[in-house]
Amino acid sequence: MPRIQPVDPTAATGAAAEQLAATRKAFGATPNMFLTAAQSPATLTALNSLFGTLGKGLLGGKIGERIAIAVAQQNGCKYCLSAHTAIGGMHGVAAAELDAARHGASADPKASAAIALALAILHTSGRVDDAVLAAARLAGLSDSEIVETVAHVALNVFTNSLNNLADTDVDFPLVSLATAA
Structure with a gap:
């Protein structure tokens, strides 16, 4: 309840x-x-x-959903993990890629860099090492996409916090947090 x-x-x-x-x-x-x-x-x-x-941003739905999944997994938000897994599938992201995002990874170099950057932002409150930022740029993220990654992290921290606090009933196919250790 x-x-x-x-x-x-x-x-x-x-x-x-x-x-x-x-x-x-x-x-x-x-x-x-x-x-x-x-x-x-x-x-x-x-x-x-x-x-x-x-x-409607530069990163698009496929990368945005993978960032959301990675952040939800880290924040223990079953609502957002379930919602963004379902929505990622609607965007055409393969199930293996959705699962990889839960582990902070992707086979796509640009998506992988965006996820890694997002998790670094999450864990350091934006105080990422120069090497992390350089790796994101090397993988093809522009400064505009880097700033947009910050916005995705902020949005997902907001929704994760709301859903964890409210214990929102999950109205998407449930994805268990425990299966991604």
Whole structure:
């Protein structure tokens, strides 16, 4: 049972109702995480904006979802791990690559560099070694993509923290945190 109750979309009014409608339009449904975020219309507005903007970013959905999976695994967020594994599959990321992201890896050099950079940002609060930054650039990440990686980490720390705190009911096929040791 969630520790913070999701907002019933049929009872939502004002900004919460508007943002839940925007969520439904963007995603074709209203995942439980967004219903929980609707407790604060400002939070839901920020969440919708971040997802919408980063979804159109330079890194694209395939790399963005792998970053989300790696961060969710590190932060122990079963909701986000499950959601981004499902969404990554919808973006055409192979199951082996989705699993590799849980381990901080990828067979694709650019995705691997983005994941490694994201995890370094996560673990050091952005104080990554020069060598990590150089490796990201060597693998083909531009400064724009490096900055975007920071935004992906921030978004995922936000959603992981919300879902871990709220104990949001997972409404995606459940992916166990324990299977990626």
